[in-house]
Amino acid sequence: MTGRTATTTARPADPCCLVIFGASGDLTHRLLVPALYNLGVAGLLPDAFALIGVARSESSSEAFRADLEKSLPKFATRQIDPAIAKKVLGNVVYVQGESDDPRTYEKIGRELSRIEREQKTQGNRLFYLATPPNAFVPIGCHLGQSGLARQDNGAWRRIIIEKPFGTDLASAQALNQKLLSVLKEDQIFRIDHYLGKETVQNILVLRFGNGLFEPIWNRDHIDHVQITVAEALTIGRRGRYYDATGALRDMVPNHLFQLLSLVAMEPPARFAADAVRAGKAELLDAVQVQARDEALRNSVRAQYGDGFIENHAVEAYRQTMDVKRDSTSETYVALKLMIDNWRWAGVPFYLRTGKALRAKLTEVAIKFKQAPIAMFRDTPIDRLAENFLVLGIQPKECIGLNFNAKIPGPSIAIGGVGMMFKYEDYFDAAPSTGYETLIYDCMIGDAILYPRADGIEAGWRVVQPFIDAWREVGAQGLATYRAGSEGPAEADWLITAEGRRWRPIA
Numbered sequence: 001m002t003g004r005t006a007t008t009t010a011r012p013a014d015p016c017c018l019v020i021f022g023a024s025g026d027l028t029h030r031l032l033v034p035a036l037y038n039l040g041v042a043g044l045l046p047d048a049f050a051l052i053g054v055a056r057s058e059s060s061s062e063a064f065r066a067d068l069e070k071s072l073p074k075f076a077t078r079q080i081d082p083a084i085a086k087k088v089l090g091n092v093v094y095v096q097g098e099s100d101d102p103r104t105y106e107k108i109g110r111e112l113s114r115i116e117r118e119q120k121t122q123g124n125r126l127f128y129l130a131t132p133p134n135a136f137v138p139i140g141c142h143l144g145q146s147g148l149a150r151q152d153n154g155a156w157r158r159i160i161i162e163k164p165f166g167t168d169l170a171s172a173q174a175l176n177q178k179l180l181s182v183l184k185e186d187q188i189f190r191i192d193h194y195l196g197k198e199t200v201q202n203i204l205v206l207r208f209g210n211g212l213f214e215p216i217w218n219r220d221h222i223d224h225v226q227i228t229v230a231e232a233l234t235i236g237r238r239g240r241y242y243d244a245t246g247a248l249r250d251m252v253p254n255h256l257f258q259l260l261s262l263v264a265m266e267p268p269a270r271f272a273a274d275a276v277r278a279g280k281a282e283l284l285d286a287v288q289v290q291a292r293d294e295a296l297r298n299s300v301r302a303q304y305g306d307g308f309i310e311n312h313a314v315e316a317y318r319q320t321m322d323v324k325r326d327s328t329s330e331t332y333v334a335l336k337l338m339i340d341n342w343r344w345a346g347v348p349f350y351l352r353t354g355k356a357l358r359a360k361l362t363e364v365a366i367k368f369k370q371a372p373i374a375m376f377r378d379t380p381i382d383r384l385a386e387n388f389l390v391l392g393i394q395p396k397e398c399i400g401l402n403f404n405a406k407i408p409g410p411s412i413a414i415g416g417v418g419m420m421f422k423y424e425d426y427f428d429a430a431p432s433t434g435y436e437t438l439i440y441d442c443m444i445g446d447a448i449l450y451p452r453a454d455g456i457e458a459g460w461r462v463v464q465p466f467i468d469a470w471r472e473v474g475a476q477g478l479a480t481y482r483a484g485s486e487g488p489a490e491a492d493w494l495i496t497a498e499g500r501r502w503r504p505i506a
């Protein structure tokens, strides 16, 4: 069966004005405006809609609109219909200004008042902070202090903040504290675009929409869980950002922990923002915070050397533009985490992520315990297929189950087989940038896919011991792996030492 498109009862979002800070940047052009266009195609963009772009560069409203009109067809995920493009870009204004200058907010305020009068956007304002992270606090504080984000007369005022939410526990707490001193928690939407992916959202439906899995989703039946986010891409031109950040900070407290919390959280009482966000934060709160020596024992960090990816020669990380020649920033990390609650006590969660690996692969693999083998004495245990339930997120959106079956023939011989559900076989996925659902949800005030301050801080609390321990030991313990490989040998030891093995990155 193919071609089933989700029937949607979704209504168009509330009338609103979207104010994008960082409007001249890559995110705005490549993902946000194409996502608005897709919302327009789906009939989810309100009729009363306007867009204000803010950045420091000199430009005008006419030039900015022309710029977006030119870039939209380049980055859109589908053919452009001029009538829908007009709906998205029909009311575009550019405001030039520094993010820490009060006059910038006076100009924005004047434009908002005019737009609200002329376009009837009802005073609803969505501020999107698509800027480098050092501008988050100044912009958030100015929006709060200037009154532009004050909610009154039934109008909503919301702020979307891009990642990274801090660079360690202290900075994440400081960021939350500063924002919460001028805004309410329910106005702040911290975006993690991983949660815009259908297959990530489907983890909740798979677990809680079926009676099948939940009874065995616990330490009695699950041996361990592997979460892999592997990229074949190198760091490319992002050397300056990446070398100051590393794989752990860049990927783990956000994307990998979102997957971890969806897979491991307790069932929420309701499918509603508060219940789901509380469940996720509670789960992250239950992850063991490791002492220094444990953190070193349960982690592997590595940098890629030179090699080949898909027959292309790749230079070593330390040879990349804007990367220090003696850099100790990791491009690969593998962690073993334990969760201190009744469901998961004793079940290891192995997480790994890296750049310049053999293939692009994002998956969550749940390994069930081996069957008691007394019945099949002639089949050595290492010849039995491992029972993995695999949730494929990228590049294949799928769910697979590996199990054992009898090989046809007169004797009882056992072979591993698999069942596979592929999204594409059942549903027509609308072409998407991954930002559509998230922007729409914010416009209708549904924060279910947005992590809360406590969830963000709980994540950093888990990651902090690794940051501290690695800083202390410096280059010692930093492994290397060949670009185009599956990662360092040390990461294999992390898991094989416990009689387990990674699934292939292929």
Ligand SMILES: NC(=O)c1ccc[n+]([C@@H]2O[C@H](COP(=O)([O-])OP(=O)(O)OC[C@H]3O[C@@H](n4cnc5c(N)ncnc54)[C@H](OP(=O)(O)O)[C@@H]3O)[C@@H](O)[C@H]2O)c1
Pocket: 021, 022, 023, 024, 025, 026, 027, 028, 031, 055, 056, 057, 098, 099, 129, 130, 131, 132, 133, 134, 135, 162, 163, 164, 193
């Ligand atoms: N691009 C992506 O795919 C992507 C994906 C996920 C998250 N993000 C996050 O989104 C944010 C923007 O990324 P980007 O790739 O669009 O970066 P970018 O291409 O460098 O654009 C940054 C934008 O912010 C403005 N800006 C720079 N410094 C500023 C400052 N101090 N105050 C106010 N505005 C400033 C820039 O314009 P002016 O110089 O004219 O002010 C530009 O419009 C970052 O936080 C990034 O981590 C990006």
